[in-house]
Amino acid sequence: MDRDCNTGLLLGLGRVSGDDSLGSLLPPEVADVKKKLQVLKFDDILPSLTLGLSTVVEKSAATDELIQQGCSGSPASSFSNSSGFKRERDGCGEEKEAEVYMKVGEEDEDGSPRKKLRLTKQQSAILEDNFKEHSSLSPKQKQDLAKQLKLRPRQVEVWFQNRRARTKLKQTEMDCELLKKCCEKLKEENTRLQKELQELKSLKLTAPPFCMQLQAATLTVCPSCESSICSGGGGGGGDASPPNTFSIGSKPHFLEFPFKHPSAAC
DNA sequence: ATCAATCCCGCCCTTACATCA
DNA sequence: TATGATGTAAGGGCGGGATTG
Numbered sequence: 664m665d666r667d668c669n670t671g672l673l674l675g676l677g678r679v680s681g682d683d684s685l686g687s688l689l690p691p692e693v694a695d696v697k698k699k700l701q702v703l704k705f706d707d708i709l710p711s712l713t714l715g716l717s718t719v720v721e722k723s724a725a726t727d728e729l730i731q732q733g734c735s736g737s738p739a740s741s742f743s744n745s746s747g748f749k750r751e752r753d754g755c756g757e758e759k760e761a762e763v764y765m766k767v768g769e770e771d772e773d774g775s776p777r778k779k780l781r782l783t784k785q786q787s788a789i790l791e792d793n794f795k796e797h798s799s800l801s802p803k804q805k806q807d808l809a810k811q812l813k814l815r816p817r818q819v820e821v822w823f824q825n826r827r828a829r830t831k832l833k834q835t836e837m838d839c840e841l842l843k844k845c846c847e848k849l850k851e852e853n854t855r856l857q858k859e860l861q862e863l864k865s866l867k868l869t870a871p872p873f874c875m876q877l878q879a880a881t882l883t884v885c886p887s888c889e890s891s892i893c894s895g896g897g898g899g900g901g902d903a904s905p906p907n908t909f910s911i912g913s914k915p916h917f918l919e920f921p922f923k924h925p926s927a928a929c
Numbered sequence: 930a931t932c933a934a935t936c937c938c939g940c941c942c943t944t945a946c947a948t949c950a
Numbered sequence: 951t952a953t954g955a956t957g958t959a960a961g962g963g964c965g966g967g968a969t970t971g
Binding site: 780781782817818821822824825829 | 957958959960961
């Protein structure tokens with residue numbers, strides 16, 4: 664999926680934290696993720712992410728009671744008063760249906776505009792169940808669901824839209840969390856490698872005979888071709904760079920693959 | 930076959946409101 | 951009771967795909 668792609672790009676560019684000066688140079692995919700990160704306020708290595716499912720269904724029982732009570736006057740949902748319904752574009756005779764349900768959103772006596780519907784616990788639960796089965800609805804499904812819930816199809820459509828957005832936001836948050844952890848690991852690895860490099864440099868400067876001893880000690884036999892591999896340079900494949908079998912202390916993770924097998928040096 | 934106009938749908942951003950601490 | 955934070959239904963803009971003339 665493209666999410667994985669974004670993840671890879673971010674890791675590669677090390678864009679989880681800090682400096683924004685490269686923003687204009689980033690490809691659109693990365694810029695998009697960056698934008699999301701800004702929305703989520705991940706400008707740096709950031710604390711306090713809220714993960715896990717928090718859906719309408721998870722509202723407290725007390726809240727639900729209130730909602731249920733509040734909608735007692737309407738079979739459908741709890742409108743406090745009205746909402747400016749402008750958009751009715753669904754086919755399948757939706758206009759007729761919308762007429763039926765329009766009274767749910769009628770203005771109250773003082774004509775004050777735009778108050779807000781709260782879905783009942785039951786409506787939310789049913790919508791949630793349907794969303795688990797399929798995150799998008801066909802016109803027929805939308806129509807049926809709207810009838811079942813005594814809502815307008817447009818309201819069902821909007822609910823699914825918002826629900827998809829919430830899902831996506833949560834997924835983005837989890838991706839960010841993952842990237843944070845990856846970034847931390849890479850930082851640690853980098854620090855460790857820098858330290859190891861310093862040690863190697865100091866060893867090279869201070870104790871040449873020791874190095875020669877190591878070279879002798881790391882003479883191995885390739886199990887696949889059974890020829891000798893000398894790690895001391897010039898012995899394996901004509902490459903002038905230090906061979907992979909040479910190591911002091913623990914190996915870096917990225918050296919364990921794909922060169923783990925000794926025959927790779929052949 | 931091509932193209933512009935239109936429709937439909939989904940996504941995104943935003944607003945307005947309800948609810949809670 | 952007032953207020954800021956949070957959750958969410960809904961408005962509106964935009965882009966992309968399908969359809970149509």
